[in-house]
Amino acid sequence: MAEKPSKNEEEYFARRDAELLRQQREAARKAQTEAERRSHHMKCPKCGYDLITGEWHGIQVDQCTHCHGVWFDKGEVETLLQHESGIINRVFRTVMRGVTGAKVPDA
Numbered sequence: 001m002a003e004k005p006s007k008n009e010e011e012y013f014a015r016r017d018a019e020l021l022r023q024q025r026e027a028a029r030k031a032q033t034e035a036e037r038r039s040h041h042m043k044c045p046k047c048g049y050d051l052i053t054g055e056w057h058g059i060q061v062d063q064c065t066h067c068h069g070v071w072f073d074k075g076e077v078e079t080l081l082q083h084e085s086g087i088i089n090r091v092f093r094t095v096m097r098g099v100t101g102a103k104v105p106d107a
């Protein structure tokens, strides 16, 4: 004769099921976030087309294959400023001050 599960057993299984469900939802959320991140990797933030990496004045820059926008990783503009002079240097310094509020010494 099968015994009726006790109240403690029912609570145990209910808690276990709730925890498993929570873990499954968390894993699904993490997988979705990671897939979203991967879908944006090396894509132009402006138009969404692919970026290609090239070398310019000894630094790596990413350029859009569609709108030809140029994107710099952290530190790359500073490296460029150490080597580049003239109008582009002044433009970058002005942009960096305006966009990031960075303390950029005059050339």
Ligand SMILES: [Zn+2]
Binding pocket: 044, 045, 046, 047, 048, 049, 064, 065, 066, 067, 068, 069
């Ligand atoms: Zn683009």
